[in-house]
Amino acid sequence: MGTQTVFFREALNQAMVEEMERDPNVFLIGEEVGRYNGAYKVSLGMLDRFGPKRVVDSPISENGFTGLAVGAAMTGLRPIVEYMSFNFSLVAIDQIVSNAAKTLYMSGGQFSIPMVMRGPGGPAAQVAAQHSNVMDSIFAYFPGLKVVLPSTAYDAKGLLKSAIRDNNPVVFIENEMLYGLKQEIPEEEYTLPLGVGEVQVTGRDVTIVAYSRMAHMVRQMVPEFEKEGISMELVDPRTIKPLDIELIARSVAKTHRVVIVEEGHRFCGVGAGIADEIYARCFDDLDAPIARVTHTENPLPYAKGIEAASLPSPAAVMRAAKAALYRL
Amino acid sequence: MALLLTMPSLSPTMETGVITAWRKQVGDRIEVGEVLAEIETDKAVMDYEVVDEGYVREFLVETGQEIAVGTPICILSATAEEDIAALRAQARSAAVRPAATAAAPAPQPQAAAPAPQPAAPDPRPAASPALQPVATPLAAAQAVAAQAVAAPMQAPPPLAPPPAPGSAGRPSGNGAGRVRISPFARKLAEQQGLDWQALQGTGPAGRIVARDVEAAITGGAAMTLTGPPPAPAARPTAQALPGFAPAAQPAAPAQSAAPARPAPTAGGAGYEDLPLSMMRKAIARKMAESKQTVPHFQTTRKVRMEKLLELRASLKAQFPDVRISLNDLLVKACAVALRRHPVINSQFLGDRIRRFAGADIAVAVNTDDGLITPVLRNVEAKGLQQIAAESRALADKARERKLVPEDYQGGTFTISNMGMFGIYEFNAIINTPQACILAVAGVVREPVVEGERIVIGQTMHLTLSSDHRAVDGVAAAEFLATLCGIIENPLSLLL
Known part of the structure; x- marks a missing residue:
């Protein structure tokens, strides 16, 4: 068993890359995830690797691309939506709460929404009131959403892989202050189950x-x-x-x-x-x-x-x- | 000018009291010397007369609630309309540390320190020192936030600080008889068969927490085994049993208590928990203290009773109105014997022994609540008629719970008479700080050796319990010899 030392952000990158290699239905969409390699470099190298059909640079339109992802998920794709900051997910709250969280129920189980909404959340360093919201409880409140908040690089990778494979909409909040954490993790593939502390x-x-x-x-x-x-x-x-x-x-x-x-x-x-x-x-x-x-x-x-x-x-x-x- | 009335100390040993009834109502005018409330102390129910006049504005505690001496109980004001908001606030802040202010007579270092801000866990980091220089903007930000949404946003109120270690009173703000205990501490106590009602809590507001139970288990202090723990399904508790009065009322005898709910447990005896009356608590504390700290020894003598019984019979025949009991005669005999043996009529006070000139004899009286010992003063200077009258009056007062502290405080020697209950011989626990107590058993007819003959005699056992720190065995024996001499030759009472 080999190990590698990675940053928290790299662990997330590995999780997405591995899952996209594994399943062609998985794609990433968000602001600056492609050509800019992600506002926090979490999607570094992914555009080059998977091309613009699977790593999609969106306009500044959270409500639009979240809705797009919900629709894509209904048709069988497995979108990963990146919010440049979870504060901006508020713009898309109706898509998350009314569509992503409710569609499985309202369609009588016909349409599952296998999507992940991820990105940095929580207070960072001096980004002021509007960009420091802690919204864990908002998402956890609504039935239909899973909510994941990892604290280590090891957990982040294993949990994100499981989130991508999960058939429910998963809100995956990464703390911005943790992106620079380094940790030794296995080189081999691994996953961690959701709902297990x-x-x-x-x-x-x-x-x-x-x-x-x-x-x-x-x-x-x-x-x-x-x-x-x-x-x-x-x-x-x-x-x-x-x-x-x-x-x-x-x-x-x-x-x-x-x-x-x-x-x-x-x-x-x-x-x-x-x-x-x-x-x-x-x-x-x-x-x-x-x-x-x-x-x-x-x-x-x-x-x-x-x-x-x-x-x-x-x-x-x-x-x-x-x-x-x-x-x- | 409004003022705050606090729980008065109505006896030197009183640490807590229970207001059993208010005699005035809110809005009433009260004059100096009028009774505001009836207060149950550790010894009796007493009238509380105020020394200030004014209008009764607000009662700060409920009846039936056990509260520490010094705790605010009532607000009086000079006029009926006066604003009392400030006093109310003062009362509230005083009420969070009642136990500390009513601490044991010897002030402890902790209790002496000025009361700090309640040292409560403030969940908000706002209290950290880092905040100090910039408090205003944060406060402003919080104030702005609070404008939109009010009440539930506040951090929870601070908890009351724990009572000073060693202080006796336990504030029980949630009503009468309520003992605060954490759920886990309670579970732990019940698993161990420990009577947690008797424990002293060290948590906030006197809450009993796990460490208190653990200390009791390892230390054995205040431990009462209540039998094997009952099955979880039927676990009666004091609160769960209907009809149990709070401590303010005398505990009902077990057999007449509300439909007893014996715990139908496999292999375990059913039980019920009775709250302690103030008197029972006082007896428990005092007896345990005496038996644990005073080195008792007992000396017993059998005494012939014929002559004393004859004397009583002839007194009864000649003065039918006087009604002198055998106990009255024994009290008098003891007073005479004590005068000849002052070493018995003494108290051990740690660094010295105090010997008393006069004999103030306490006589144990049984009441529904328990034992109390009213004192007959200067018995050596009183005649039998006066002793009999005073003794009867005190016993009646005791049974009606009307004794005042002057009736039962002090005393230089105690007599406990169980003769009327058919007891052949027994030991009594010393009524501290007195040095000796006399246990009087019943008069029996039994064979006695008289010269070379066996005859039927009337005899009685007297057992003197003595504090060996003040009294040695020979002194006890000599006192008993004198006492028995007087009883066997009662004419010496006239000398």
């Missing part, structure tokens, strides 16, 4: 549920937790819909304390839904109310200091973990 750090005192960049942030906190004498267990669900609640519940049954970390807002956030599932399954296992660390209730400011103050920080995670352990 992973215990990334094993511990016994407190379960931290985090995904995407937040899982990455919490992984970096392992030495800090060791210094505090707290044995932390990090569960990354990787897919927030369907959610691997069984994995989370097993961890909670062991630790009895939970902190949920997300970059999105508190009210109606993904963590609210996860907390509800935990309360329903694990009430008698909890020794403390579930603690949540979230984006503050404000549009994300441009200014660096208050941008940082608005987002979950390692200090806030540690504070929440101590609160859950009654150690504040």
Whole structure:
């Protein structure tokens, strides 16, 4: 088994390339995915490899090309839609919610929509309020969509391949801040199932549920937790819909304390839904109310200091973990 | 000028109290010396007379709720219309740390520190130091966001801080008898057969959390085995049983409790959990403390009772209105014996022993709620008639729960008489800080050796429990010898 060291963005590129080699029905469409090789170079080299019929540069028209992809999927193709930023998917929200998510149901099971909508999402560095939306919970809210948010290059590749092969519309949100992460991954082909989470750090005192960049942030906190004498267990669900609640519940049954970390807002956030599932399954296992660390209730400011103050920080995670352990 | 009334300390040992009834209503005028409420302390139900006049504006706690001394209970104002918003806010902030302010008499370092901002988990990173220099723009951004959508957007309110370690009162804001416990701590306690109602929580607002249960299991403190854990299907809890009054009312005897729901468990005994009355809590705390910290030893003597019984019979015949009981005679006999043996009439106070000149004799009285020990003062200076009258009055007050602290505080020696229950001999637990307690058993007819003959005699066992830190065995024996001498020759009472 050989290994290779790749950037997160390269892992995504490999996933798309492998799947397009494997299945001629798969194609990529989006703004600047072809000749510019992608705004974030995720589609680097793909136009040269697959030609303009399978790597399609679209006009600036998210509503148009998302609708096009839904139609293509209905006819049996497997489109990958790249949003230059997930903030722009809002322009196409009706296609995503009313068409992609509902067609299988409304056609009585006749038309499945095997498409992937992917691209960078979440707050980046000082891109201001309109380009820093966290929309995980919006997509996770609607039945009919799967929602995937990987936190490592290894997960990103394996999950994107599964997303492309899945017969349902999959929203695949890549955190822009993770694109530059390097990781050793297998050279051989592999896939990871959607809806299966992973215990990334094993511990016994407190379960931290985090995904995407937040899982990455919490992984970096392992030495800090060791210094505090707290044995932390990090569960990354990787897919927030369907959610691997069984994995989370097993961890909670062991630790009895939970902190949920997300970059999105508190009210109606993904963590609210996860907390509800935990309360329903694990009430008698909890020794403390579930603690949540979230984006503050404000549009994300441009200014660096208050941008940082608005987002979950390692200090806030540690504070929440101590609160859950009654150690504040 | 409005003012905040707090839970008063109505006895030196009172740490928490329960308002059993308000005697005034909101809007009523109250004058100095009028009764605002009836408060159940660890010893009795007492009238709370106010020392301020004004209009009753708002009750801050509910009846039946156990609250720490010092917790705001009521707002009074000089005029009926006065604005009390500020006081209400003050009461609310005071209410989050009732246990800390009502902490044990010896102030602890933690309790002495000025109350900080509630050290609650603020889920928003906004509280991080990085925010400080730029607080205004962020606050503005949040304010703008909040204009569109109001209430649910706020972060959850901070939790009350945990009570200071070692403080006694447990605030129970959710109503009477409610003990806060985390779901997992509760499961853990029930798996271990531990009575968690008796535990002291260290979580926010006194919540019992897993570590408290674990400490109780490993430390054995406050541990009560309630039998094997019941099957999950039928697990009766205090809350689940109908008809259980909160702690404010005397716990009903088990057999007359609401349709008992015995847990039909395979191999396990059914049980029910009864809430503790204030008195039961006080007895539990005091008895455990005495038995665990005082080195008890017992000395027993059998005493002939014929002459004392004769004396009582002739008193009864000649003064039928006086009604002197055998116990009254024993009280008097003890007072005389104590005067001759002051070492028995003492208290061990850690760095010194206090000996009392007068005999203030506490007499254990059984009530529906439990045992209480009203005190007969200066018995050595009182005649039998006065002793009998006072003793009867105190016992009646005790049974009606009308004792005031002056009735039961202090005391230099205690008598516990179980003669009327057919007890042959028993040991009593010392009523601290007193050094000795006398356990009086029943009078029995039995064979006794008299010279070279066996005759039928009337005898009684007296067992003196003594605190060995203050009293040695010989002193106890000498006291008992004197006491028995008086009982066997009661004319010496006249000396």
